[in-house]
Amino acid sequence: METDVTEELLLVEEELQDVQEQIKVLLDRQEFLYKKQCELKAILEDCKEHDNAANDSISVEAQDWSGTFEWDSQAEDIRFNIFGISSYRANQRQIINAVMSGRDVLVIMAAGGGKSLCYQLPAILRDGITLIISPLLSLIQDQVMGLMALGIPAYMLTSTTSKDDEKFIYKALEKGDGDLKMLYVTPEKISKSKRFMSKLEKCHNAGRLALISVDEAHCCSQWGHDFRPDYKNLGILKIQFPRIPLIALTATATYKVQIDLMEMLHIPKCVKFISTVNRPNLFYKVQEKSSVGKVVIEQIAEYIRSSYCNKESGIIYCFSRKECEQVSKELREHGISADYYHADMDAVAREKVHLRWSNSKLQVIVGTVAFGMGINKPDVRFVIHHSISKSMETYYQESGRAGRDGLPSECVLYYKPSDVPRQSSMVFYENSGLQNLYDIVRYCQSKRNCRRHAFFRHFGEQLQDCNGMCDNCAYGAELVEIDATYHAKVIVSLLKEMQNCEQRATMLRLVDKLKMKMKELGASSKAIPDLKKEQLEQLIIHLLLDHVLEKTPISEIS
Numbered sequence: 001m002e003t004d005v006t007e008e009l010l011l012v013e014e015e016l017q018d019v020q021e022q023i024k025v026l027l028d029r030q031e032f033l034y035k036k037q038c039e040l041k042a043i044l045e046d047c048k049e050h051d052n053a054a055n056d057s058i059s060v061e062a063q064d065w066s067g068t069f070e071w072d073s074q075a076e077d078i079r080f081n082i083f084g085i086s087s088y089r090a091n092q093r094q095i096i097n098a099v100m101s102g103r104d105v106l107v108i109m110a111a112g113g114g115k116s117l118c119y120q121l122p123a124i125l126r127d128g129i130t131l132i133i134s135p136l137l138s139l140i141q142d143q144v145m146g147l148m149a150l151g152i153p154a155y156m157l158t159s160t161t162s163k164d165d166e167k168f169i170y171k172a173l174e175k176g177d178g179d180l181k182m183l184y185v186t187p188e189k190i191s192k193s194k195r196f197m198s199k200l201e202k203c204h205n206a207g208r209l210a211l212i213s214v215d216e217a218h219c220c221s222q223w224g225h226d227f228r229p230d231y232k233n234l235g236i237l238k239i240q241f242p243r244i245p246l247i248a249l250t251a252t253a254t255y256k257v258q259i260d261l262m263e264m265l266h267i268p269k270c271v272k273f274i275s276t277v278n279r280p281n282l283f284y285k286v287q288e289k290s291s292v293g294k295v296v297i298e299q300i301a302e303y304i305r306s307s308y309c310n311k312e313s314g315i316i317y318c319f320s321r322k323e324c325e326q327v328s329k330e331l332r333e334h335g336i337s338a339d340y341y342h343a344d345m346d347a348v349a350r351e352k353v354h355l356r357w358s359n360s361k362l363q364v365i366v367g368t369v370a371f372g373m374g375i376n377k378p379d380v381r382f383v384i385h386h387s388i389s390k391s392m393e394t395y396y397q398e399s400g401r402a403g404r405d406g407l408p409s410e411c412v413l414y415y416k417p418s419d420v421p422r423q424s425s426m427v428f429y430e431n432s433g434l435q436n437l438y439d440i441v442r443y444c445q446s447k448r449n450c451r452r453h454a455f456f457r458h459f460g461e462q463l464q465d466c467n468g469m470c471d472n473c474a475y476g477a478e479l480v481e482i483d484a485t486y487h488a489k490v491i492v493s494l495l496k497e498m499q500n501c502e503q504r505a506t507m508l509r510l511v512d513k514l515k516m517k518m519k520e521l522g523a524s525s526k527a528i529p530d531l532k533k534e535q536l537e538q539l540i541i542h543l544l545l546d547h548v549l550e551k552t553p554i555s556e557i558s
C-alpha cells in the first residue's frame with residue numbers, strides 16, 4: 001500500500017514539475033507577446049501619423065516652390081545686400097516663395113535653422129506692414145534691435161514702447177504715414193487691446209497689411225510644451241483678415257500639435273514645410289545619477305572642468321528653484337563659474353544673470369524651465385539635465401539650446417529612477433502628462449536603442465543615421481543580462497497587496513518592502529540574484545512602463 005502511494009506521489013510530483021515548466025514557457029511567451037503588442041501598437045500609431053502627414057502634404061508636393069518666380073532677383077538682392085546671407089538654407093527659399101504667393105504657411109524648422117528670414121525677407125519684399133506676434137519681450141527686443149541695425153524700419157508695440165514711438169506706430173497703421181515695415185507685438189496685444197485692433201483694421205482696410213507672422217506657434221496648443229493662453233485668441237487674425245497670408249513658425253510640433261495649431265489659427269489649407277528635427281552636431285548621452293547629491297555635483301563639476309577647460313558656455317537644467325540655487329552654489333564651491341536663474345527672482349536680477357552668461361562672463365547658468373524661449377546664444381557647448389525632463393518634447397527643446405552655431409556640443413541627462421515619481425506628481429493633471437513623461441523615461445532606461453532614433457520616432461520622422469553621436473551608438477554599452485522574473489513577481493504581488501489595503505506605493509516604500517519580502521521568502525537560498533537598490537528601482541520602472549501603460553490591471557499581471 002505504502003509503495004503504491006509513494007509511486008503515485010512521484011507521478012504527481014513529476015506531472016507538477018511538468019506543469020510548472022509549461023507555465024514558465026507560457027509566462028515567457030506571454031511576456032514576449034506583451035512586448036511585441038506594445039511595439040506593434042507604437043509602429044501602427046507611427047504609420048497612421050505618417051499616412052495622415054503624407055495626405056496633408058499633398059498640396060506641398062503638388063506645387064513646386066523651388067521653381068522660378070517673378071520676385072526671384074529682388075529676393076536674392078535683399079538676402080545678400082540687406083541680410084548679408086550668401087545662400088539659402090534648406091527650405092528657406094521655398095517658404096519665402098509660398099508666402100510671396102499669398103499662401104498660409106506652417107514652418108517647422110529646428111532651433112537655429114533660420115526661421116526669421118522666412119518672414120523677414122517677404123516682409124521687405126511685400127508692400128505694406130508685416131505684423132509679427134512673438135511670445136516674449138526679450139525675443140522681440142533682440143529682433144527689433146537686429147533689424148534696426150540692418151537699416152530695416154522695425155518697431156515693437158509693448159509696455160516698454162515710448163509714447164513717441166507709439167504715436168508714430170499708430171499713425172503709420174491708421175494713415176500710412178512714416179516708414180514702418182515690421183511691427184512686433186506680444187499675443188496679449190491682439191487679445192486685449194481694442195485700440196490696437198481697431199488701428200490694425202484700418203491698416204488692413206486701406207490695403208496696407210502685408211503679412212502676419214506667428215512666431216513660436218506651438219504656444220497655441222495645449223498639447224505643446226509652452227502653452228500660452230493668449231495664443232489661443234490669435235485665431236481672430238485669420239477671421240478678420242482672411243486674405244492676408246499668415247505664416248506660423250516653430251522649432252517643434254508633433255503631428256497632434258500641428259493639427260491643433262492649424263485649427264486654432266484657422267489655416268486648414270496651409271502649405272506645410274517640415275524640416276528634420278535632427279541636430280547632427282549634438283551628442284546625446286544619459287548618465288547614471290548617483291543617489292547621493294554631492295556625488296552628482298562632483299561628477300558634473302569634473303565633467304565641466306575636464307571637457308570645457310576654456311570656460312565654454314553651458315546650461316544646467318534643474319527640477320526646482322531650490323535645487324537650482326543649491327546646484328549653482330555647490331558648483332561654485334568646486335570652482336565652476338555658475339549662477340542660477342528661476343521664476344522666483346525679479347526681472348532685473350534674472351536679466352543680469354542672463355546678460356553675464358550671454359557675454360560669457362559666467363560659464364554656467366543653472367536654471368529651471370523658466371530659462372526657456374529667447375535664449376539666442378549660439379555657442380552653448382553643453383546642456384546638462386540634473387533631473388529628467390517632463391517629456392521628450394521639452395527635453396528636445398531644452399537640450400537643443402546647445403550648438404545653435406552648428407559646432408559639436410553635448411547634451412547629458414543625469415537619470416535615476418527615483419526622480420520619476422517626483423516628476424509624475426507634477427505632470428499628473430496635465431493632458432497626456434504621464435504618457436509624455438513615460439516616453440522620456442523609456443529614453444533614459446534604454447541601454448541599447450539609439451537616442452536620436454527616439455526623437456525621430458517621437459516626432460514621426462523617418463529614421464536617419466546617428467553617426468555615433470549618442471552614447472548607445474558610440475560606446476555600445478556592455479550589458480549583463482540578469483533574470484529578474486522572481487523579483488518582478490514579488491513586486492507585482494506586493495503592489496496587489498498595497499492596492500488591496502489602499503496603501504500608497506512610493507518608490508522608497510516599495511523597495512523596502514521588496515527587500516523585506518525577499519528575505520522572508522528566503523530568496524538568497526534559492527540562488528536568486530541579489531539586486532542593488534538602483535537595479536530594483538529600474539525594474540519597478542520597467543514594470544510600470546510595460547504593464548501599467550498597457551493598462552493591464554495589477555490583478556491581471558502574473
Ligand SMILES: Nc1ncnc2c1ncn2[C@@H]1O[C@H](COP(=O)(O)OP(=O)(O)OP(=O)(O)O)[C@@H](O)[C@H]1O
Nearest residue numbers: 085087088089109110111112113114115116117251
Ligand atoms: N541661409 C542662411 N545662411 C547663413 N546663416 C543664416 C541663414 N539663415 C539664417 N541664418 C543665421 O542663422 C542664425 C539663426 O537664425 P534664426 O534666429 O532665424 O533661427 P531660428 O530658426 O529662429 O532659431 P530658434 O528657433 O532657435 O530661434 C541667425 O544668426 C541667422 O542670421
